[in-house]
Amino acid sequence: MVDDSETSGSFTLGGALDDIRAFCAVVEFGSISAAARELRETKGGVSRRISRLESRLGAALLARTPRAVSATEEGLLFHTKAREALGLLEDATEGARASRSEPQGNLRVTAPVDMGIDLLPALVVRFRALHPQIRIELLITDTALDLAANRIDLALRASADDLPDMNYRASSIADFRMRLYASPSYLEAHGVPAVPSDLTHHSLASCREMEGPAPLVLTDPRGKRSEISARPDLRASDYSSLARLLAAGGGIGVLPSLIARPFLDDQRLVPVLADYALSEGRLYAITLSGLEAPARVRVFRDFLREALAH
Numbered sequence: 606m607v608d609d610s611e612t613s614g615s616f617t618l619g620g621a622l623d624d625i626r627a628f629c630a631v632v633e634f635g636s637i638s639a640a641a642r643e644l645r646e647t648k649g650g651v652s653r654r655i656s657r658l659e660s661r662l663g664a665a666l667l668a669r670t671p672r673a674v675s676a677t678e679e680g681l682l683f684h685t686k687a688r689e690a691l692g693l694l695e696d697a698t699e700g701a702r703a704s705r706s707e708p709q710g711n712l713r714v715t716a717p718v719d720m721g722i723d724l725l726p727a728l729v730v731r732f733r734a735l736h737p738q739i740r741i742e743l744l745i746t747d748t749a750l751d752l753a754a755n756r757i758d759l760a761l762r763a764s765a766d767d768l769p770d771m772n773y774r775a776s777s778i779a780d781f782r783m784r785l786y787a788s789p790s791y792l793e794a795h796g797v798p799a800v801p802s803d804l805t806h807h808s809l810a811s812c813r814e815m816e817g818p819a820p821l822v823l824t825d826p827r828g829k830r831s832e833i834s835a836r837p838d839l840r841a842s843d844y845s846s847l848a849r850l851l852a853a854g855g856g857i858g859v860l861p862s863l864i865a866r867p868f869l870d871d872q873r874l875v876p877v878l879a880d881y882a883l884s885e886g887r888l889y890a891i892t893l894s895g896l897e898a899p900a901r902v903r904v905f906r907d908f909l910r911e912a913l914a915h
Contacts, residue, residue, distance in 0.1 A: 621661055622694075625687050627654040628666055632676050632684045708900040709738040716761040721745030722845040723867045725761075732908050739901050747843070752893055758902050760891040761909075763861065774898075776906060778888045779863065779913035785823075785877040786848075786865050787857040798857070798878055801831035808856030811837035812847045821859070823881040831881075848874065859883055863913065888913070 630640035631651065641648045659666050666680035676684060716725055721743060729741055744750065750757060752773055760773075763781070785804075798804055801823045821833040839855050841847040844864045851858050852873040860874075868874035890906045892898050898906070 621658060624654040624658040624661075626691065627651050628658055628680075629684055629688055629691065631655065631667065631674060632680065635673075637674060708736050708904040710740070710899070710901055712739050712741045712901045712905055713744065713756055713758045714741060714761070714905070715744040715746065715750050715755070715757050715759075717747050717763070717843075718745055719844040719861070719864050720761055720763075723848065724863060727867065728909065728912055731912070732905060735908070736901075736904060739905070741905075752891065758892065758899070759905060761888060762891055763863075763886055763888045773891045773893060775889045775891050778890050778906070778910050780885065780887050781861045781863045782885050783859050783883040784862055784865065784879070785857055785881070785883075786851055786860050786868070786874040787877050788852050788854050788873060789875055791851075791854045791856060792875065792877070794854075801833050801878065801881065804833050804857065804878075805835055808838045809835050810839035810841070810847055810850050810856045810858035812841055812844050812859070821883065823878065823883055825881055861886065863888060 627640060627644060627646070630643050631637055634640045634643055637651050637655075638648055641651045644651065655667060662683070664679045664683075665677050666683055667674045668677050714725075722745070725743065725745075729743065733739070733741065744755070744757065749762070750760065752758075752760060761778070791808075795807060796803075798807060801821070804821065821835065823831045823833070825831070837858075839850050839858075841850055844860055847858055848860055848864055848868050850856075851860070852868055857877050865874055869876075890909065892902055892906070
């Protein structure tokens with residue numbers, strides 16, 4: 606019995622895809638028996654598929670005689686269009702399968718401004734040198750964009766705490782520490798702090814938007830805590846801007862070690878009170894959950910994990 610939903614209104618594929626393949630095989634191999642051998646089905650099974658397809662279409666596709674079958678005029682026209690559609694479907698299927706095993710295609714990545722300005726560009730260029738077949742689009746914003754709604758493959762997000770529950774998969778990329786940094790020129794001009802209390806005699810720069818003193822809690826290697834209350838002379842809305850203020854000689858400030866890394870590499874910044882730590886955090890790669898990530902996402906995630914581990 607044919608489902609009413611398949612006979613009323615326009616034709617829908619429903620479960621007819623294999624029936625269409627069976628019909629095309631009969632036309633191309635010249636008989637139901639040959640098509641059945643090719644499809645590894647019984648002759649009766651193929652015949653039922655053809656009858657079911659004809660019923661759905663409301664048209665006779667094959668002219669049957671005791672000795673042979675041949676396509677009707679409607680069958681020939683349907684075969685031409687169906688074969689083309691099946692070819693496109695097979696190409697799409699192979700493309701989807703290839704995306705899971707071959708790193709290629711478009712990679713859409715979002716990251717906060719802190720990482721997108723100084724840290725990511727050099728890493729993306731290095732990654733592209735290894736995988737030129739992957740095209741990368743960066744969306745640099747502090748807005749937490751929804752991955753599905755914005756067709757994002759991977760989002761980089763940093764947190765000092767565990768990430769909240771979400772409908773996405775979070776993978777740890779790198780750990781980082783909050784440290785004090787300053788430019789060599791500033792320290793040369795104003796001296797190098799030896800203990801946390803020396804910070805009260807220095808110009809401080811902060812990423813915080815709050816007014817008033819910003820308490821700094823530093824922990825030495827033995828676990829002893831020192832709390833310093835100081836009023837920042839400079840403030841920035843993000844850590845990347847703060848790093849540039851510090852590199853320009855703006856004072857001493859707190860940066861995540863990942864953000865400070867490019868400035869340390871070219872000696873625009875140096876650590877201050879290097880034996881003291883403020884807090885720790887973790888960088889995560891967020892990807893769509895419930896699906897195995899495409900190869901292009903996996904290799905980029907693995908590349909970041911390795912590059913940021915050193």
